[in-house]
Amino acid sequence: xxxxxxxxxGSLQSRAPRSGGARLRIACGPEVLERAELGxxxxxxxxxxxxxxxxxxxxxxxxxxxxxAKTTLGRLPIGAVLHLEPSLRVGDPLDGHLxxxxxxxxxxxxxxxxxxxxxxxxxxGFFAPMTAPKGSIAVDGISLTVVDCGRDWFSVALxxxxxxxxxxxxxxxxDAVNLEADPIxxxxxxxxxxxxxxARLSRFAQEGWTDGESS
Numbered sequence: 548x549x550x551x552x553x554x555x556x557g558s559l560q561s562r563a564p565r566s567g568g569a570r571l572r573i574a575c576g577p578e579v580l581e582r583a584e585l586g587x588x589x590x591x592x593x594x595x596x597x598x599x600x601x602x603x604x605x606x607x608x609x610x611x612x613x614x615x616a617k618t619t620l621g622r623l624p625i626g627a628v629l630h631l632e633p634s635l636r637v638g639d640p641l642d643g644h645l646x647x648x649x650x651x652x653x654x655x656x657x658x659x660x661x662x663x664x665x666x667x668x669x670x671x672g673f674f675a676p677m678t679a680p681k682g683s684i685a686v687d688g689i690s691l692t693v694v695d696c697g698r699d700w701f702s703v704a705l706x707x708x709x710x711x712x713x714x715x716x717x718x719x720x721x722d723a724v725n726l727e728a729d730p731i732x733x734x735x736x737x738x739x740x741x742x743x744x745x746a747r748l749s750r751f752a753q754e755g756w757t758d759g760e761s762s
Contacts, residue, residue, distance in 0.1 A: 548635045549590045551643035551683075551690025553713055555579045557591075557629040560605055562621075568612050569621065571596075574605040575631055582633035588648070590632040593688030593725040594618045595648025618650045619687075619723045628714040630688045643690030644683040650725045651677075651733075654686070656718050657700060665694055665702040666715075670726055672699055676739070677732035685727040689713060 557575035573591065575583075583589060583598040583606035590596070596608040615621035623629075634648075635641070652674065657667040668686065670678065678684060678696045684703075685691070691703040710716050718724075 549595070549632050549646040549648055549688070550635055550639075550641055551632075551646045551685050551688060553630045553632055553689060555631045556712075556714065557631045559623055559625055559627045559629055561625060562623075565609065568610045568615060570599075570607060570609050571620065572605050572607050573629060573631070579631045579633060580604075580606060588634040590630070590634075590646070590648045590688050592619060592623075592630050593646070593648065593685050593727055594620060594650050595634075617652070618725050619653065622723070628717070630713060632688060644685075645730055646685045646688070646690060646727060647730060648688075649727060651728050652726050654724050654726045656720050656722050656724065658720055659718070663707065664704075666705055667700055667702045668724065668726075669700050670696075674701075674726065674728060675699070676736035677728035679732065682732060683729040685725075687714065687724045689715070 555576055555578055557573045557579065560572040560574050563570045579589065580601060583601045585598060585600070587598045588595050589598060591608070594614060596610070598606050599609055600607040610620060652671040654668045654670045657669055659666050675696070675698050678693055678701055680693055680695055682693050683690060684693055684701065686703070689709070691705070694702045694704050696702070705715065
C-alpha cells in the first residue's frame with residue numbers, strides 16, 4: 548500500500564525488452580534507493596513495481612506485458628521524470644489516501660491553468676461511478692482531491708508546491724497519465740452494480756443491516 552505522496556523524483560535510464568515484457572532501470576536518490584532492496588515494492592508513476600536489482604545509482608524492475616499495456620511506463624521516453632514512493636510501513640503517517648499501486652486505467656491532461664486554477668483530466672467511462680467531488684483519485688501516483696467530475700472527465704485543484712515537486716510542471720495537454728480510483732469508490736461501485744442480483748445486498752443498500760442480520 549501507498550499514500551499517494553511522492554517521496555522523490557527519479558529518471559528512466561533504460562527500458563530493455565525481455566520475454567513477456569520489459570526491464571526498466573530507474574535512477575534515484577539515496578532515500579528511495581535504500582528502500583529498493585530485492586523484492587521491495589515501489590510505486591513508479593502510481594504502478595506498484597518490484598525491485599529485482601540495484602547498485603549505487605539505480606534500481607531495476609521487470610514489467611509484464613499487462614503492465615506495459617495498462618500503464619504509461621511502456622511509452623515514456625528515456626530520461627523521463629518519474630514519481631517514486633516506497634511502500635507504506637506500519638506506523639508511517641497516512642497524509643494522502645490509501646493507494647494500492649494497481650493502475651485502473653489511463654487518462655490524459657485536457658487543460659491546465661496559466662496560474663492557479665483547476666486542472667482537467669480525461670478518464671475512462673467506467674471511472675464515473677468511482678469518482679465524486681471531494682473524493683480521492685491518484686494521478687501518476689499523486690493523491691489528489693476531485694473538485695468536479697463528469698462522465699469522462701474530472702478536475703482537481705493543484706497548489707504550486709505540488710506542481711513544483713512533481714513531473715506535473717512539465718506536463719502538457721494530451722499527455723497520458725496513470726489513474727487509480729479510490730479503493731472505497733471501487734468497492735461501492737461494485738456493490739451497487741450487483742445489488743439487484745442479491746436480496747441481502749439490495750436490502751442493505753436500502754435499509755442498512757438490522758439487528759440479528761446474519762452474514
